[in-house]
Amino acid sequence: MSAAPLLSVQDLTVRFRADSGWMTAIEEVGFDLMQGENLGIVGESGSGKSVTALSILRLHARTTTAIPKGRILYDGRDLLTMPERELRAVRGGEIAMIFQDPMSSLNPVLTVADQITETLRLHQNLDAAAARKRAIELLDLVRIADAPRRVDEYPHRLSGGMRQRVMIAIAIACRPKLLIADEPTTALDVTIQAQILELLRDLQAELGMSVILISHDLGVIAEFAQRVLVMYAGRIVEQASVRQLFRKPLHPYTDGLLAAVPRVDADVHRLPAIPGSIPDPNEMIAGCRFSPRCLEAIASCRAQAPALLDAGEGRRARCPPRIGSLTAP
Amino acid sequence: MTTASIATAAERLAPRRRFVVVRKLARHRSFRIGFVVVLLLVIAALAAPVLTGLDPTAMRVRFRFRPPQWDFPFGSDRFGRDIFTRVLYGAQISLWIGLGTTLLSGFVGAAVGVVAAQFRYLDAPLMRLMDALMAFPAILLAIGLAATLGPGLGNLIIALSVAYMPRTARLVRASALVVRELEFVDAARVAGAGHLRIMLRHLLPNCMGPLLVQLTFVFAYAILAEAALSFLGIGVPPPAPSWGNIVAEGRDFAVEAWWIMLFPGIAISLAALGMNLLGDGLRDVLDPRLKIEG
Amino acid sequence: MASGRLGGLASPLMRQLARQLAQAVPVLLIVAVLTFFLMHLLPGDPAVLIAGPEASREAVAQIRTQLGLDLPLHEQLFVWFTHLARGDLGRSLVLNQPVTEAVLERLPVTMSLALISFALTLPLGIGAGVLAACFRNTWFDAFVMLLALIGVSAPSFWIAILSVLLFSVSLGWLPSAGYVPIAQGMWPWFAALLQPALILALFQIGFLARITRSAMLDVLDQDFIRTARAKGVSEWKTISKHAFRNTLIPVVTVCGIIFSLLVGGSVVIEQVFALPGIGRLIVQAIIGRDYPVVQGTLLLLGFVFVLLNLAIDVLYTFIDPRIRYG
Numbered sequence: 001m002s003a004a005p006l007l008s009v010q011d012l013t014v015r016f017r018a019d020s021g022w023m024t025a026i027e028e029v030g031f032d033l034m035q036g037e038n039l040g041i042v043g044e045s046g047s048g049k050s051v052t053a054l055s056i057l058r059l060h061a062r063t064t065t066a067i068p069k070g071r072i073l074y075d076g077r078d079l080l081t082m083p084e085r086e087l088r089a090v091r092g093g094e095i096a097m098i099f100q101d102p103m104s105s106l107n108p109v110l111t112v113a114d115q116i117t118e119t120l121r122l123h124q125n126l127d128a129a130a131a132r133k134r135a136i137e138l139l140d141l142v143r144i145a146d147a148p149r150r151v152d153e154y155p156h157r158l159s160g161g162m163r164q165r166v167m168i169a170i171a172i173a174c175r176p177k178l179l180i181a182d183e184p185t186t187a188l189d190v191t192i193q194a195q196i197l198e199l200l201r202d203l204q205a206e207l208g209m210s211v212i213l214i215s216h217d218l219g220v221i222a223e224f225a226q227r228v229l230v231m232y233a234g235r236i237v238e239q240a241s242v243r244q245l246f247r248k249p250l251h252p253y254t255d256g257l258l259a260a261v262p263r264v265d266a267d268v269h270r271l272p273a274i275p276g277s278i279p280d281p282n283e284m285i286a287g288c289r290f291s292p293r294c295l296e297a298i299a300s301c302r303a304q305a306p307a308l309l310d311a312g313e314g315r316r317a318r319c320p321p322r323i324g325s326l327t328a329p
Numbered sequence: 330m331t332t333a334s335i336a337t338a339a340e341r342l343a344p345r346r347r348f349v350v351v352r353k354l355a356r357h358r359s360f361r362i363g364f365v366v367v368l369l370l371v372i373a374a375l376a377a378p379v380l381t382g383l384d385p386t387a388m389r390v391r392f393r394f395r396p397p398q399w400d401f402p403f404g405s406d407r408f409g410r411d412i413f414t415r416v417l418y419g420a421q422i423s424l425w426i427g428l429g430t431t432l433l434s435g436f437v438g439a440a441v442g443v444v445a446a447q448f449r450y451l452d453a454p455l456m457r458l459m460d461a462l463m464a465f466p467a468i469l470l471a472i473g474l475a476a477t478l479g480p481g482l483g484n485l486i487i488a489l490s491v492a493y494m495p496r497t498a499r500l501v502r503a504s505a506l507v508v509r510e511l512e513f514v515d516a517a518r519v520a521g522a523g524h525l526r527i528m529l530r531h532l533l534p535n536c537m538g539p540l541l542v543q544l545t546f547v548f549a550y551a552i553l554a555e556a557a558l559s560f561l562g563i564g565v566p567p568p569a570p571s572w573g574n575i576v577a578e579g580r581d582f583a584v585e586a587w588w589i590m591l592f593p594g595i596a597i598s599l600a601a602l603g604m605n606l607l608g609d610g611l612r613d614v615l616d617p618r619l620k621i622e623g
Numbered sequence: 624m625a626s627g628r629l630g631g632l633a634s635p636l637m638r639q640l641a642r643q644l645a646q647a648v649p650v651l652l653i654v655a656v657l658t659f660f661l662m663h664l665l666p667g668d669p670a671v672l673i674a675g676p677e678a679s680r681e682a683v684a685q686i687r688t689q690l691g692l693d694l695p696l697h698e699q700l701f702v703w704f705t706h707l708a709r710g711d712l713g714r715s716l717v718l719n720q721p722v723t724e725a726v727l728e729r730l731p732v733t734m735s736l737a738l739i740s741f742a743l744t745l746p747l748g749i750g751a752g753v754l755a756a757c758f759r760n761t762w763f764d765a766f767v768m769l770l771a772l773i774g775v776s777a778p779s780f781w782i783a784i785l786s787v788l789l790f791s792v793s794l795g796w797l798p799s800a801g802y803v804p805i806a807q808g809m810w811p812w813f814a815a816l817l818q819p820a821l822i823l824a825l826f827q828i829g830f831l832a833r834i835t836r837s838a839m840l841d842v843l844d845q846d847f848i849r850t851a852r853a854k855g856v857s858e859w860k861t862i863s864k865h866a867f868r869n870t871l872i873p874v875v876t877v878c879g880i881i882f883s884l885l886v887g888g889s890v891v892i893e894q895v896f897a898l899p900g901i902g903r904l905i906v907q908a909i910i911g912r913d914y915p916v917v918q919g920t921l922l923l924l925g926f927v928f929v930l931l932n933l934a935i936d937v938l939y940t941f942i943d944p945r946i947r948y949g
Contacts, residue, residue: 019356057853063760084858091855104846109868109944119854154944170854457646461653464928465921466887469905473921476909477664553778557891560780561906576781583784584792594781601776 005032005073006210007056007095007178012070014051014060022066023281025051026234029070030308033178033210040225040242041214042257046278048234049214053182055080056212057091074178093123096171100183102163106155112139113151116170123174138169142199161192165199172203179204180212185220197224218261222246230254233279233289236308240315250317252294288318296321353614360610366603370596374420383411385418385570394586404588406578412589415570416596422482422571423552423600429486430551434494435544439536441494442501443528446509456502459495467492468554472563480566489554493547500543504536511535538615545608549601556597572597636947639940647933654925659703661921662914663696673716673912686716690915712919717911722919726901732802733900735812736892737885739820744827744881749874751828752835757862759840767832774829779888783822783895790818800897819896823888827881834877835870842869872943879935883928 012029015022026048033039041049054060056072056079072079074095079087099105107115116138117131126134132151139147142165155163164184171179181200185193197220204211213224221228221242228245230238230253238251249255256274276293279285285292287302294301298321308316309323317323354360373380389409397404403412445455462470474488508514514531522531558564559573567574572593579590665672670687678686687693690713691702706713712722755767791799797818803811842848843866851861890902897903901920908916940946 019353059849059853088855088857091853093855097853099846099850101846105850107847107851107865107869109872110865118851118856122855154948156945157948167850170850457649458653460646460650460929460932461657461925464650464654464925464932466883466924466928468887468890469921469924472890472905472909473661473917474664476917477661479666549776553776556778557780560778561891561894563906563909573778573780576778576784580784583788587788590781590784594778594785597781598773598777601778602772605772605776 003034006035006037006075007033008071008073009033009052009056010071010073012052012055012072013068014048014055014070015066015068016060017064017066020282024234025281026055026231029231029234029236031229031236031239033212035177035210036204036208037210038204038224038226039210039212040221040228041212041231042216042218042221042228043231044216044278046233046281047231049216049231050182051234052231053097053180053212053214056180057095057097058087059097089123092119092171092176093174094176095178095180096174096176097180097182098164098167098171098184101187102160102167103155103187105167106163108155111152111154112158112166116151116166116173119170119173134173135169138173139166141172141203142166142169143195144169160188161195164188164192164196168196168199168203172207172209175207176209178210178212180214182214183216184213186215186217193220200224218257230257234281235289235318236316237290237318238316239308240317244313244315250311250315250322251290251319252296252322253290350614354610357610357614359606360614363603363606363608363610366599367607370420370600370603371424373417374424377414377417377421381411381414381417383414385410385415386568394582396586397588403592404586406575406586406589407582412575412592415575416572416592419570419572419575419593420596420600422565422569423555423597426482426486426489426555426565427548427551427600427604429482430489430493431544431548433486433490434497434547435540437490438494438497439501439533439540441498442503442536443505443532445498445502446505446532447524447528452502456499459498462491462495463499465492467550468557471554472558472561475558476563482565485555485558485564489551492554493550497540497543497547500539501533501536504539505532508532508535542608542612542615545604545611549604549608552597552600552604636940639946640937643933643936643940647929650929651926654929655704655707655922656700658918658922658925659700661918662690669914673914675912689714689716707922712922713915715908715913715916717908717913718916722916725904725916726920726923729899729901729904731804732898733886733889733893733902735802735805735816736820736823736889736898736900737882739813739816740824740827740885740889741882743820743824744831744885747824748828748831748881749835751832752837753839753862753867753870755832755836756839756843764836768836771829771832771836774825775833777825779822779826780891780895782825783819783892786818786822787895802898802900816898819892819898823885823892826888827884830884831874831877831881835874838873839866839870842866845869872939875935875939875942879928879932882931886924886928 009032010030013027014025016025017023029048029052031039041052043049051060055067055070058079067080070080074090077086079090082090106112113132113135116135117126117128120126120131120134121128136147136151139151144150144162144165150158150162155166158166164187168184179200184200185196188196200211200213201224203209211224213221215221225242227241228239229236230245230251232253238245238249238254240250245254246258249258253274256272259272260274262268262271274293275295279289279292287300287304288294288297288306291297291301301321306318306320308318309320311317311323387410389405392401392405392409393407395401395405395409401411401413403416405411406415441455441459445452465473471488471492474491475485478484478488509532514527517527517531555564555571556573556576559571560577561573562577564573565571567578575593576590576597579586579588579593583590662669670683670690670692671678673690674683674686691699694702710723712726714721715725718725751767751771755764755771758764787799790797798815799818801815803815805812843862848861848865851865852858856865886902889900890906892898893900893902894906901924905917905920908914908920
């Protein structure tokens, strides 16, 4: 790699405390993100993708979360060990995040103006008038009509799509270098989804920011991301460019995910489903965590937990048999 | 009260999940402590004749005003009656009244609430009636009714039940209204279920979560209210050893014979505390998001 | 522009307010009817029971006419309502004065007690609840909640006796009984009311603390709190600006109940501390079988609380933007 990555997650392991004891949510997650790059993280519910995203800004509940291992390097500093005050400057100022449900993510008793200007006054030291003016500009930027009136509304008066735009406006207010979008379109109608994605793409080009997009929807990832991480049961199982992934997936799980997507152009009577279900986080599985459900599992898969192996062309996958057959003569 | 919280509570009380609920309760610290306290009190009440051979109303003037000692663990009062015995028998009275009030107000309140939710034209008049009853501070309503109906355990239970029933009714109605909108009720209606069946088999069982939590707190309120009424002289008539009566009797001798009013007061506090802890535990387990509605 | 937001008379807000007002009226009527029927719940002939076991036949007859009990029931109800419209709540049999007068004489006492109590309850209760929620699951939280639990479990009349033993008898800091009118000095008035007000407030403080903690925890678990943190808002600001305002909304609705509990609790406290207030009036009227006073006072209290609850509903409508601008 020639240029230094904007964000470098290394060996991240996060554990949560539940009623029954500690459970590992994600294990040894690592990836680099370059400046201006769009990274997608895809996986089912419970795969650990949101946990990974929340860890970047240290947004987990402190008393019930433990991060025994890992570093998240941003601008040469480790976000995980940064003092609180420094981290607060990064949050919203340099790295911003938007969440899945815009209704519950906006404070119901504060106006849109209040919530946007809060960020501006916090990170850019604007006075009330300047902040308000900038807030209206931002609403225009995210394509909300009638911005001067909308800015004084309360969140419950806006539609779902508009609320998500407001969230985006709040996030980009201080021109962050990185935007983390955790399932930004999942709670929205399909048509609105497309609009929001387009908005994100345009904003990204305009502001030159990097985006990490998390979704369980492969279609969204395909349309938006340049590079993809596939997560399963708390681990990264495949890493590739979007083209590489969709053209020729390496990990059996990715195979299953792609096969389960309904296609307009194929005549399929029954959508193939991956047999079995996601392992309980407390469950100790020796070997590959996908092996109980994998149709190609062999003895060595069940015996030893596989590492994330290099597959050439910048790809990686956590499946020794498949990688082995790739490099085999 | 959100659909989600009702649904969660209902789900947790479904037959197959009940065992899980019991296990969770057993692990909850507040619930455990409350359960032990209440259990001890119930045992003390039931085993009163065994634990003490004395008659709570027997006056033995020779032994008046004895401080706590071996023969009189809680001391004796001005008539020579053993306070320990009186407190134990007092537990019977308090627990009976608590139980009676809880059951009666729960039963009537649930009935009113479910009917109001099911028959929309009855909703407004019933709820206005409940509003009117709730306009009086509960204890005043109980006092007014108790005084009017006359002395006696039964009348006291009725008075207290009327005072606490409206809150239960409102709570059940709110839950039932939410449940009513859930799809399985539509399914039942389409399948031809009549009003009674819908109310009893579908609405009511799914309101049990908040109802149970509320009833444990009503038990605590009833114990405190009965004690207050007896203290004022409007509750259980003397010489019955209601805890409130004993405190009232001990008040005049608070300086010289402090033990008379101390132990019944501790008993009242423990009983209410135990029920409050039970209620806290139930609420946390059935759904942490269920709030107490006063 | 913002000017049109509250709308004219037909706006949803105005309609909501009108609806709340309209709902209060039948409640007031039912309160009046219920209190009327109180006397008729007496098992047996009210006139005989009120006159007492030793009364002569003439005395009973006199009471019967005096209270209008010789009229048929529906006429009695009519008389009751017409008197009500005039503000006539009946006449005390024992005190030989109109009920309204008896109540007004004692109103300042109960109001003083209730207001001081309320003034203590709000900051202590809400403060304790908020702090406990912020430091959830620490020893501080456990300690505060234990105190709150004791507050709602220990009977106030018992605590009152213990408190008087300590602060009045042993230490001599505060008077053990009696009411001092403000005319005789601000401090003596306050000193006489401090102990009763504090003990009266104990249950409410515990109650409010528990509810506030619960409400605050609810709010702290909401997504928008996470958004605030993700924006880089400081912990203090997140709590005071984002969380607290949302917590106040459910807490306001509880304030009506708090006041109701205060008035109810004052019945006992006034008795223990010999304060000549409305609570004491009711208890003495009950013991003395002075039913007109019992009826009239209950009616008055019922009305006050219906109106108070209405006021709180209206307040709630205004402070929750989802309802105000819904």
